Amino acid sequence: MKSALCFLLLLAPVSASAEDGAKLFTPCRACHSLDPAEQGLPGPNLSDLIGRTVGSAEGFDYSPALRKANADGLRWDAQRLDRFLNDPAEMFPGLWMSIRGIEDAGDRGALVRFLSDPASR
Numbered sequence: 001m002k003s004a005l006c007f008l009l010l011l012a013p014v015s016a017s018a019e020d021g022a023k024l025f026t027p028c029r030a031c032h033s034l035d036p037a038e039q040g041l042p043g044p045n046l047s048d049l050i051g052r053t054v055g056s057a058e059g060f061d062y063s064p065a066l067r068k069a070n071a072d073g074l075r076w077d078a079q080r081l082d083r084f085l086n087d088p089a090e091m092f093p094g095l096w097m098s099i100r101g102i103e104d105a106g107d108r109g110a111l112v113r114f115l116s117d118p119a120s121r
């Protein structure tokens with residue numbers, strides 16, 4: 001039964017799902033939590049990211065780059081997050097988060113959906 005299911009999954013067209021989003025977020029968990037109660041990681045809490053002002057996680061000490069974006073009133077929406085994940089340092093030169101961007105648009109979309117929708121977690 002289980003192997004039949006795997007076989008079907010292999011035949012299915014490659015499409016990014018919520019599960020992929022969770023998988024893509026795995027390396028981010030080294031620095032970010034989605035649990036609002038979890039503090040003290042190297043990166044800001046991302047529990048309520050979409051809709052909030054850039055650089056606004058309570059108690060987090062942001063770089064000047066994100067403090068400026070905060071002062072300018074930039075907000076996280078799906079499009080901005082997608083562009084950010086493509087090349088974080090390009091959007092915010094001087095960013096204190098040195099990860100490579102995610103080049104695959106489908107992967108980025110899955111990750112954005114995962115971060116946008118608490119129900120999918």
Ligand code: HEC
Nearest residue numbers: 027028031042043044054055056057062063066095096097
């Ligand atoms: C090595 C640690 C580390 C990893 C891994 C990491 N980040 Fe970050 N992230 C940070 C830090 C530190 C900041 C704050 C940067 C600053 O102040 O310039 C940040 C900021 C962010 C922000 C802006 C948050 C806000 O409050 O405005 C988002 C969104 C984000 N990261 C998403 C991700 C995603 C998605 C991944 C995985 C693909 C990821 N990060 C991986 C350390 C990390």
